[in-house]
Amino acid sequence: MDYQSHRFCVAPMMDWTDRHCRTFHRLMTRKARLYTEMVTAEAVIHGDRARLLGFDGAERPLALQLGGSDPARLAEAAAIGEAAGYDEINLNIGCPSSRVQEGRFGACLMAEPELVAACASAMTARVRIPVTVKCRIGIDDQDSEADLSRFIATVADAGISTFIVHARKAWLEGLSPKENREVPSLDYARVYRLKASRPDLTIVLNGGIETLAASADHLEHVDGVMLGRAAYQTPYILAGIDRTFFAAHEPEPARGEILNRLVPYVRDHLARGGRLNSVTRHILGLYHGQPRARQFRRHLSEHGVGEGPGLDVLMEAIAIAERREDTAIPASAAAVGA
Incomplete structure (x- = not known):
């Protein structure tokens, strides 16, 4: 099993991608990378770890998504995740909800690339498994291509080589999390250009992808794709992943x-x-x-x-x-x- 591949991923989704969901998804694809729901660093450190972090080995390759903005706490939570057996730690810099903003994590941190870099540096220094970042293409009026390039460069310099980029900007005020998944325009071309300008990085595209055919088209330009709602609402789409993207020979399960x-x-x-x-x-x-x-x-x-x-x-x-x-x-x- 290739625990490093991000060629095809199923997005972390709050209230959706719990261990039951992941077990179900794994019955359709052995190769896609799965993600937990976002868990705050504080919850990992102080909460019920068996409930929050427990998983079956059959779910691997599996990444733990963390939320937070304190480098030391994130590093401690990442170490706990590594000890629990996760294959990757992913830092959420994409969630636009007001509750997340109040905790100073999620998409609002795109305005603070140096802080994200500090968090990334602390986490990568603490664990041996990959640390990755999931972000947007921008936030509010800070959404130029230069803003995204600066954010990526700053965080990459701190040791992050894999970025999962949701191809919509986030409006931190005035739109609900649901609206932030639908209203801002998708800009796949910007993510393509990011990959072209940073061939040294692994760039995974997320946002609005609904079919395997569309996924294949995107893979002409980026290193990986991540499905969210399509993987949950029409889950049988996952049954075709291994044959389509990983050259598996087994027939798709009925x-x-x-x-x-x-x-x-x-x-x-x-x-x-x-x-x-x-x-x-x-x-x-x-x-x-x-x-x-x-x-x-x-x-x-x-x-x-x-x-x-x-x-x-x-x-x-x-x-x-x-x-x-x-x-x-x-x-x-x-x-x-x-």
């Missing part, structure tokens, strides 16, 4: 096969006292565009919420989607990661 392989994970999760919906909320889009997608989603949404639902609800949903009469757990269901 949707029913993916869910059958998820069954042992769900069973174990329920046995530990977890709720069915904690896992199944991530699979609602698996049959997007298929004949019985609506019935599949409706069954899970109506019968899979709360403390009571068990594995039978998932098996019934699979039977609906696959038009099967038998809702028993397949004897051939392989363990996750097999």
